[in-house]
Amino acid sequence: MRIRGQIGDWPVDLTIELAPEEWAQLGRQVELPAVAQTAATETVATTRQDDGQWIAAREVLRLAGQMSGPELLDRLEGLAGSTAAGKRLLVRLRHSSEVKVESGVDAPVYHWVG
Numbered sequence: 835m836r837i838r839g840q841i842g843d844w845p846v847d848l849t850i851e852l853a854p855e856e857w858a859q860l861g862r863q864v865e866l867p868a869v870a871q872t873a874a875t876e877t878v879a880t881t882r883q884d885d886g887q888w889i890a891a892r893e894v895l896r897l898a899g900q901m902s903g904p905e906l907l908d909r910l911e912g913l914a915g916s917t918a919a920g921k922r923l924l925v926r927l928r929h930s931s932e933v934k935v936e937s938g939v940d941a942p943v944y945h946w947v948g
Contacts, residue, residue: 887914891923895933896946903942 837848852860894909895901901909903924911920927933927944934945 887919887923888926891927892930892932895927895944896948898946900943900945902938902940903944906944 835850835852837846837850839846890913891910894913895906898906906927907920907924910923911917914920914923928935932946932948934947936943936945
């Protein structure tokens with residue numbers, strides 16, 4: 835294989851020689867993107883689920899108007915199906931421009947400001 839061209843002002847003229855087994859190895863490398871495509875499809879499915887949970891989490895707070903942090907976390911855990919996922923949604927709400935968080939007596943209070 836011969837590659838000719840330029841990198842900036844420098845001329846490039848490369849010759850690459852590969853043995854048949856090296857060509858075969860390169861061919862196997864080309865098959866890997868199919869595995870990557872499968873992983874990308876799974877990521878899209880997970881992202882869609884996360885987006886659905888995010889929309890539902892926003893709706894919970896919007897309908898309530900305001901909720902204490904522990905009460906909201908409890909609702910989000912039930913919505914998301916796990917404590918970790920509920921906490922991720924709570925953090926996302928905390929940083930959302932549609933939500934105002936105030937320090938309450940015992941716990942933060944989340945207010946929907948839309």
